[in-house]
Amino acid sequence: MTERGVGLTTDREVSLVEILDRALGAGVVLTGDVTISLADVDLVYLSLRLLVGSVGTIEDGRYDADADAVSIGRG
Amino acid sequence: MTEMALAWYVYCIVPAGEVPTLEGLAGVDSSFDIGCVTEGELSAVVSRVRLEEFSAEALKRNLEDLVWLERVGFAHNAVLARVITGEAVVPLRLCTIFAGEEGVRDALRRERNPLLAALRRVRGHAEWSVKVLVDVRTLEAAARERDPVPVGSDPQSAGHAFFARKRLEHTARDHVHAEIEQVAEETHARLQGRAAAATRLPPQDRRVSGRPGQMVLNGAYLVEGSRAAEFAALAKEIDASHRATGLALELSGPFAPYNFVAAWNERT
Numbered sequence: 001m002t003e004r005g006v007g008l009t010t011d012r013e014v015s016l017v018e019i020l021d022r023a024l025g026a027g028v029v030l031t032g033d034v035t036i037s038l039a040d041v042d043l044v045y046l047s048l049r050l051l052v053g054s055v056g057t058i059e060d061g062r063y064d065a066d067a068d069a070v071s072i073g074r075g
Numbered sequence: 076m077t078e079m080a081l082a083w084y085v086y087c088i089v090p091a092g093e094v095p096t097l098e099g100l101a102g103v104d105s106s107f108d109i110g111c112v113t114e115g116e117l118s119a120v121v122s123r124v125r126l127e128e129f130s131a132e133a134l135k136r137n138l139e140d141l142v143w144l145e146r147v148g149f150a151h152n153a154v155l156a157r158v159i160t161g162e163a164v165v166p167l168r169l170c171t172i173f174a175g176e177e178g179v180r181d182a183l184r185r186e187r188n189p190l191l192a193a194l195r196r197v198r199g200h201a202e203w204s205v206k207v208l209v210d211v212r213t214l215e216a217a218a219r220e221r222d223p224v225p226v227g228s229d230p231q232s233a234g235h236a237f238f239a240r241k242r243l244e245h246t247a248r249d250h251v252h253a254e255i256e257q258v259a260e261e262t263h264a265r266l267q268g269r270a271a272a273a274t275r276l277p278p279q280d281r282r283v284s285g286r287p288g289q290m291v292l293n294g295a296y297l298v299e300g301s302r303a304a305e306f307a308a309l310a311k312e313i314d315a316s317h318r319a320t321g322l323a324l325e326l327s328g329p330f331a332p333y334n335f336v337a338a339w340n341e342r343t
Contacts, residue, residue: 014327016145017279019152022333027168030085030182
């Protein structure tokens, strides 16, 4: 079993996707003075799509539902 | 030089008097320290940010900028990772921005009751993530090997044999998928038994999860601190029992209880 960050709380143990899955996908929405539709799930997925698209090693259109997993990596 | 317009970035809410030491932590704008704004029984963990970077207009642009999103996401997470060493925290959504300190105080007054209720609910608990990942193709291949498709049972008709084989392949696939969902459900139910609360999140797309295989369970569990070891042991046990069949569990955490604080607004 893979354990990430168990017993540790170092931020680098957790992937960006894991963070965004929670910090954008959940958490309390306290209406601030600057309001932006972060509750909009589309934004999250748009960001995540960009996340995939930004990885230089992935060629456009090479991935689809059946393609091998691509790693977003962290550099 | 004109003075920079500043705003307040709010990370999370903790009970007043329970703010852990925030020394040495950088905010989402590393030129400012992390501090707190206290109003009555509640403290907001905050840091200052430049409005030109965190205005609504700037955020629309910046949230689509992955370099920016990564920097802010990790900085936000680092603050929460420190705060969860305490007993109770309500994490806020990324990029919760107030123009000034008074705005933060207003929000703490306005949302006092639901925030106190959420803090009571999560006190002494942390969120854990358990994911189940499967290699569907390997499972399907294994299923085909277990129940080989009869070949040439009807030598008179190659067409019949072809369609019979296709039908059996489809049946095998349906069978495998039903099996996978059953394992996901059972895994979730067993883990839920050791948790104060549990929820299934949408599985992460494999293109962004960066993990091999298909995610069939993306579970979030609110686990009491004293039961965390027991919870991890159960996850290990379930993982071991499925290893041979091509399923893998992934345990991560502890996280701030993002999925268990929003009872009065989101995702319940």
